[in-house]
Amino acid sequence: MSKIWPVFLGVAVVMVFSIYPIRYANFLCCLGLVVGGIQGVVLTARMQDLKIEVTHAMRIGIYVGVFSAIVIFLANVVVSFLFSFPDAALDPIPQFGYTFLLGLIEGVFSIAGDAPSLTVDGGPGHLGRFLFQIPVNALFGGIGGAIGASLFREETPISG
Amino acid sequence: MYWVSFLSLQETVIACLSFIVLNPVYSLMKPIDIQRGSIVAFASTSFLVLLASLPPFVAESGRSILMDAFSIVCHQLPSRSPHIDGVSLAVCHRCYATYLGFPIAALLFRTFRGAWPFSVRSAPWMLGLAVLPAVVDWGGDVVGIWQNSVGSRMVTGGIMGVAAGYFLVAAIADMVSQKRTSGSQHKESTP
Numbered sequence: 001m002s003k004i005w006p007v008f009l010g011v012a013v014v015m016v017f018s019i020y021p022i023r024y025a026n027f028l029c030c031l032g033l034v035v036g037g038i039q040g041v042v043l044t045a046r047m048q049d050l051k052i053e054v055t056h057a058m059r060i061g062i063y064v065g066v067f068s069a070i071v072i073f074l075a076n077v078v079v080s081f082l083f084s085f086p087d088a089a090l091d092p093i094p095q096f097g098y099t100f101l102l103g104l105i106e107g108v109f110s111i112a113g114d115a116p117s118l119t120v121d122g123g124p125g126h127l128g129r130f131l132f133q134i135p136v137n138a139l140f141g142g143i144g145g146a147i148g149a150s151l152f153r154e155e156t157p158i159s160g
Numbered sequence: 161m162y163w164v165s166f167l168s169l170q171e172t173v174i175a176c177l178s179f180i181v182l183n184p185v186y187s188l189m190k191p192i193d194i195q196r197g198s199i200v201a202f203a204s205t206s207f208l209v210l211l212a213s214l215p216p217f218v219a220e221s222g223r224s225i226l227m228d229a230f231s232i233v234c235h236q237l238p239s240r241s242p243h244i245d246g247v248s249l250a251v252c253h254r255c256y257a258t259y260l261g262f263p264i265a266a267l268l269f270r271t272f273r274g275a276w277p278f279s280v281r282s283a284p285w286m287l288g289l290a291v292l293p294a295v296v297d298w299g300g301d302v303v304g305i306w307q308n309s310v311g312s313r314m315v316t317g318g319i320m321g322v323a324a325g326y327f328l329v330a331a332i333a334d335m336v337s338q339k340r341t342s343g344s345q346h347k348e349s350t351p
Contacts, residue, residue, distance in 0.1 A: 030233035
């Protein structure tokens with residue numbers, strides 16, 4: 001449990017950055033994911049006498065990214081259905097989860113392909129778009145994890 | 161074709177080329193792990209810049225996929241995004257400058273011979289300070305003190321990118337170094 005705890009807190013940080021109106025701070029963009037990854041790594045390193053390997057740190061960052069993608073997706077689906085509110089309270093892509101389930105209900109099983117969007121623009125379909133979120137979140141969470149690992153690097157001044 | 165408005169295309173190209181050409185010459189004297197690590201870091205972070213730059217150069221379907229993928233991590237407002245031939249890149253000015261900062265940080269890491277002047281205590285403060293100009297630039301615009309520009313967004317994003325990139329590149333270099341060490345230990349232990 002103690003190993004999962006930092007990941008949960010990292011996901012919580014991503015959630016905070018995803019909520020209105022914080023996400024409207026447009027200088028943030030991917031910062032929420034990166035900070036979430038860093039947060040997970042910092043907490044893990046504190047449990048290990050401030051030492052952490054880069055690969056381990058990146059793995060934690062990736063977990064934070066992937067879990068946050070799943071949590072955001074599920075939260076969006078729940079919020080959308082509860083409040084019939086397509087632009088749900090959480091971002092990045094609330095309407096995709098909403099329309100994915102709507103599509104299933106309507107018997108539209110080709111939404112992962114090139115079916116037209118039920119809400120806004122076209123593109124690769126809503127399920128396809130949601131599936132983008134997993135690798136993109138993992139990438140930026142991993143970047144956060146790597147940066148987090150460097151926070152615990154030892155000083156090595158310029159030599160030779 | 162037009163590029164970001166605060167630097168002419170020629171000035172940008174000359175500045176980038178001189179840095180990229182001169183840096184490897186100087187860095188020939190560096191320890192092999194730093195060279196290798198910074199090359200891996202430069203290649204991987206440049207790939208991110210390449211992906212963000214691709215939309216104007218690919219077909220409509222590919223462009224749509226790229227824009228959708230990056231929409232998860234960027235607002236992509238057309239008025240705040242760089243354009244090439246009238247087609248928006250996949251991210252906004254600030255994000256693009258941040259991504260550009262990563263490979264530049266890889267070159268700096270080589271130039272400074274992998275030096276790490278930060279302690280565990282000071283490193284988070286350095287990262288925080290790097291975000292501060294972007295916060296001020298954005299905050300001033302929001303409360304109406306000034307209106308931020310392409311230049312201010314790119315400069316503040318670039319500061320953030322180079323600072324975060326230096327930490328990222330150091331981690332990638334460490335990872336490459338650790339892999340080499342564990343690989344050579346495995347070879348030694350094998351009879």
